[in-house]
Amino acid sequence: MLDAGSTGHAHTLGPDIVTTLPRRSRLSLLAGVALLAACQSLAPSGAQYATVPCDLHYRITPRYDLQPRAVEVELTYAAGERSESFLRAVPGWAGVTDYARFYGDWAATGAPHQQVVPTDLPNRWRVTHRPGETVTVRWRVRTALEPALEGQPQPQTTMYRTQVGDGWFQFFGYGALPSVEHWSDDQRAHSCITLREPQAAAPVFSSFGVGYDGQAYWPMEGSPAMTRHAFYAGGGAWRLAPQTLASGTVVTAVRGRFNALADAEFAQATRQLIDAQRRFWGNEAAPVQFVVLIPNHVDTGNSGGTLVHQTAVLHAPNDFRVGGGVFEFLVAHENLHQWFPRRFGGMGEGGVSQVPHYWFSEGFTDYY
Numbered sequence: 001m002l003d004a005g006s007t008g009h010a011h012t013l014g015p016d017i018v019t020t021l022p023r024r025s026r027l028s029l030l031a032g033v034a035l036l037a038a039c040q041s042l043a044p045s046g047a048q049y050a051t052v053p054c055d056l057h058y059r060i061t062p063r064y065d066l067q068p069r070a071v072e073v074e075l076t077y078a079a080g081e082r083s084e085s086f087l088r089a090v091p092g093w094a095g096v097t098d099y100a101r102f103y104g105d106w107a108a109t110g111a112p113h114q115q116v117v118p119t120d121l122p123n124r125w126r127v128t129h130r131p132g133e134t135v136t137v138r139w140r141v142r143t144a145l146e147p148a149l150e151g152q153p154q155p156q157t158t159m160y161r162t163q164v165g166d167g168w169f170q171f172f173g174y175g176a177l178p179s180v181e182h183w184s185d186d187q188r189a190h191s192c193i194t195l196r197e198p199q200a201a202a203p204v205f206s207s208f209g210v211g212y213d214g215q216a217y218w219p220m221e222g223s224p225a226m227t228r229h230a231f232y233a234g235g236g237a238w239r240l241a242p243q244t245l246a247s248g249t250v251v252t253a254v255r256g257r258f259n260a261l262a263d264a265e266f267a268q269a270t271r272q273l274i275d276a277q278r279r280f281w282g283n284e285a286a287p288v289q290f291v292v293l294i295p296n297h298v299d300t301g302n303s304g305g306t307l308v309h310q311t312a313v314l315h316a317p318n319d320f321r322v323g324g325g326v327f328e329f330l331v332a333h334e335n336l337h338q339w340f341p342r343r344f345g346g347m348g349e350g351g352v353s354q355v356p357h358y359w360f361s362e363g364f365t366d367y368y
Contacts, residue, residue, distance in 0.1 A: 054192035062169040069164035070140040089123040093174040094160040110136030168235030173228035204234030207309040243271035248286040256295035269322035
């Protein structure tokens with residue numbers, strides 16, 4: 001992730017954690033509509049999971065009808081032998097340190113005796129239930145974007161919070177999907193995401209694929225952290241364009257308008273740049289790559305981005321265009337951050353040993 005004057009940090013999962021999806025890509029702290037059939041082919045098939053229940057199932061719906069607007073999440077999981085369990089939101093990510101402040105309207109809906117109880121920590125909630133039953137918990141994450149500020153210049157931290165606008169939404173898993181503590185990140189779980197969009201004809205997409213007709217379902221196996229290290233979006237304001245490369249598919253997703261940038265121009269230039277990088281490094285087979293572009297509504301000069309699973313999320317000013325150094329640096333830098341851990345290995349969690357990894361990762365991507 002990059003922006004002027006920022007510092008960097010990153011997290012990756014080890015190579016033995018994830019099988020159906022690549023390892024978590026490097027993440028540095030900040031200072032990325034075509035044919036329906038082509039888009040639908042990007043959604044992973046759930047056939048291999050048809051007989052496997054979800055250990056963790058997040059069902060997500062934007063609530064445009066509420067004031068303030070919000071993303072509503074329902075989570076189901078098995079109680080096992082426990083009579084209580086705990087949900088925990090990340091304390092911070094990408095410069096945001098108060099994600100828990102936007103959570104609310106908690107309810108346990110699996111059975112009348114199930115309850116959600118606050119704890120001494122603002123980002124931790126206790127759920128009481130009976131052993132052996134299915135637990136269902138619902139909450140809402142209110143938008144960080146006030147309606148009066150839509151279309152106005154935004155600080156970079158706002159873009160890493162949950163946003164629900166007029167008929168569109170976007171969020172990172174870090175800001176809306178708390179973990180279940182007894183499913184730690186070093187365990188293997190069958191996690192499922194169902195993403196619903198009230199506007200039936202509008203697209204929905206995430207780091208895991210594309211859905212149309214108002215709903216998408218993504219099953220996955222591996223660390224539960226995959227659901228958090230991802231981007232989710234949908235609604236009629238999003239415009240998607242899949243680009244086919246010999247090495248794999250690249251999907252551009254654009255929201256908002258720029259003074260001198262057409263969607264087709266951005267999609268084609270992104271395709272050419274990523275294709276050139278892949279051919280240079282001999283990348284003959286790559287996973288689906290999403291390149292997301294959103295406006296920060298600044299007239300000029302402010303741009304940046306971050307990388308989560310298979311997705312570069314970029315923000316750019318009104319005068320953003322292709323063919324300049326800003327475009328090439330943004331797309332190329334974040335794309336290399338995705339390629340880097342697959343070729344050289346991931347970074348461990350925490351510790352002084354991360355320092356040389358940061359130096360090597362950022363130095364490598366800046367040089368190339």
